Amino acid sequence: MKIKYSHLLVGLLLPLAYANANQTSLIPPNAKAGECYAKVVLPAKYETVEERVLVKEASEKIKIIPAKYEWISERIEVTPASKKIIPIPAKYKKIVETIEIKPATRTWKTSIKRGAAPVSKEILVAAKLKGVDLDNTVPGNCYKEYFTPEKYKVITEEIVVQTASEKAEIIPAKYEMVEKTIEVSPATKKTIEVPATYEFNDERILVEKEKTVWKKGHNPAQKLNGATGDIMCLIKVPAKYKIIKKRVVKTPATTKIVEIPAVSKTVKVKKLVSQATIKKIAIPAVKKTIKKKVLDSKSNFAWIKVGQSVDKGWGYTGHKICLVERPAVSQKITKTVLDTPATTKEVLIEATFKNMKVKKLVSQAKEIKTPIEAEYKLLKKRKKISDATQGWERILCQTNMNKEVILSIQHALKAENYNPGKIDGVLGRDTRVALDKYQRDNSLATGGITYETLNALKIEL
8 A cells, every 4th residue: 555655645745845044953853753754834824904094184175155246337438439440452463574494504514515524613713814714705615724834822802792781770650648547346356265176096005915935846856756855946925915096185175365456448549759760770891801813923824715826835734615505494474563552541430438337345255164084994904923934744654644544635625625636545636736725725834744734624543
């Protein structure tokens, strides 16, 4: 019988190799011959406590007694005499105009042939400095550059980039207003109730603190027939929380006093103080100093029109410029132009009067405050009173285990609503899982079939 069940009991009956800060004795204390012991996990202990939690803060209710008024009749000016300006729109007419959409172009190129490359600005400047009249050259003419040793110097020249001018600034006419004020209702104060505002916040209440538990692991090198001990893993069980809805005062109830100004009607009359004038402001010319390169000594470079003779001693530089002309492109368009400008005309509007009732303050508004008590709720929480530990416990093993004992354990687990699987006297996986769950649910030591577990299941050997 011992041989038959030895391999099935190894996972649950071997001692635990428990890596923990608690230094448990290497051998069971007060051990008796013929008995088996295992190093097991003694679970942490908890108790349920109640905590008083605020769910609704204290506040106050405010009741407003409004101000009292009486009405009196008074003739007032509703709208003052004024002038209405009526715009007279401008008139337009259409004309046909021929515009140039692409101007005629004159381009200096390296040849008069189509597709010739353009000439750089530097070469054109050099040709102009040597006497080529770039502005008055007839299109189709070409010039070649010849050279002898040459020298240049740089001079500065002041040019006008913007001529002097003047701008006109309009100084508008000035007026002053004469006002007459009639009070329709006197200035007063109004007390407005601002009720308290609330919001519901989700408050996370700690029910059970974070803890660690030992769970059995497996070592691939473990022998099935040797008492090498179980591998225990320390698992962190996160804290448990409960979310409750808590009504809190976002802003307390209060009142605010609003100043209500007196209501008046004003008649305004314009009086001319000074006529509009025109002020002319002079804008000085803008000048700029530029640097230009001029010939310092003669006969250094020369541009000669193609076809003319060249004196002996002049060498061709390879630079050639030709003036190529492209005609302008025009297009007719229809334009809308101003015929007569927009103007305005003035229309006199007479003042109007009306008999009106106006409010007169009799008594100011008052406020009455009533306190509202806070509300609380009792919340149950699970509080740890002792940590999990390890220790030696007397267990069943191959020396005192048989089929009848396993049958008793399976029947007892089933009676406690823990499914041990098939009731066959074999300590299989389902029986071990049911036994381990029963131990954890009842805060019993885990890691072996202890006599404490047998007593809880009411099994006598």
